[in-house]
Amino acid sequence: MTAVSLSPPGRAAAPAARRARRRSAALGVLAWAAGIGFCLPALWMALTSLHSETDAAANPPALTASLTLDGYRAFFGADGGSTPWPSLLNSLSASALSTVLVLLLALPAAYALSIRPVRKWRDVMFFFLSTKMLPVVAGLLPIYLFAKNAGLLDNIWLLVILYTSMNLPIAVWMMQSFLADVPVSIIEAAQVDGARLPTVLARVVAPVAAPGIAATALICFIFSWNELLFARVLTGVAAQTAPVYLTGFVTSQGLFLAQLCAASVVVSLPVLAAGYAAQDKLVQGLSLGAVK
Incomplete structure (x- = not known):
């Protein structure tokens, strides 16, 4: 029982x-x-x-x-000292311009590697990844000699080109995974209606992948804003960026800790503001493709 x-x-x-x-x-x-x-x-x-x-x-x-x-x-130079505004504007210009260029170059590249994959696209992706395996300091001397001979030292456009080349592989890798989730059917429908590739990228692919593009743009902007090594070696006064300006608070007279912390807070604010404004897009973008 x-x-x-x-x-x-x-x-x-x-x-x-x-x-x-x-x-x-x-x-x-x-x-x-x-x-x-x-x-x-x-x-x-x-x-x-x-x-x-x-x-x-x-x-x-x-x-x-x-x-x-x-x-x-x-x-901020209230006591008659140097003012940080030129350095802040240089950082903003170099970071914003390089981020725009990265997006303009990475979007069609990611489209070719995901939605309309080229032959041996995995080899292409590995090539992009291999460019990040070389330590940055290893390429510093050739870049410095090139900039010196070309008359580009202390030039903000040199930083724009360098930041674009540094962030482009990361942007292509990120956007390739984002664009892989874009439905091919809506792209084919746009092409049937006569839309050419620039129109498809601007009006179909970009709105659908907007969270991923925003996440990529924010990360590239942060990397450019925080870069110190190239800016420290290749700039002087005219193209000095905010991270280079911060190193001026470490002098032979000692470390001005309170001023350095105040400067660090101010320099961090643009990145924090950009992250706060794009936090919803950032979360959506970084989670794209995580769950199938």
């Missing part, structure tokens, strides 16, 4: 539900702790930028020190 359990079904499921809730709560706490850990250095930098140089250099740190905007005043 088979024994029959008289316990209600809900009672057996209750411990499993409680374990699931506890596991979810623990993962939530862990995620918050990791997020705070990643944000803590940036918050500390922002707090240090509001201290005087004496309090910023104190050891141990003076957490309760009075707040001041002297670091920001010194950064």
Whole structure:
């Protein structure tokens, strides 16, 4: 004779539900702790930028020190020092122009490698990837000699060309995976209606792959904005970028920590603003193709 359990079904499921809730709560706490850990250095930098140089250099740190905007005043040249605006405008110009050029070149290349694949397209993709295997410093001397002989030293257009060439392989790789999810049927329908390739790219492919294009543009902009090595070697005064300007706060007289933190906060703001404005497109773009 088979024994029959008289316990209600809900009672057996209750411990499993409680374990699931506890596991979810623990993962939530862990995620918050990791997020705070990643944000803590940036918050500390922002707090240090509001201290005087004496309090910023104190050891141990003076957490309760009075707040001041002297670091920001010194950064913006309120005390008669140099102004950062030319460097900020150079960084903005080089980053924005190179990002536009990268998108204009990467979109048709990704179209040819995904929607209308060329022969041996995997070899082409590997070639793009292989260009990132060479250390940047290995190509610094030939590029410097070329720029010197061509009269392009301290020229913002040289940085635009370099940033475009540096970010193009990454952009092609990213956009190839994004464009692979574009339905071929809508492209064929546009071609049946007489649309040529530029029209297909601008009015059909680009709107559908807009999240991926936005994610690619943001990443290329960040890489260009943060680049220091080429800008430090190939520029002087006229084409000096914001990261190069930050190195001026490390002098033989010492490290002006409060001014450096204030400058770092200001230089980080454009990237943070761009990321915040495009955060929905960025999440959508980076998740394209993740789930089939």
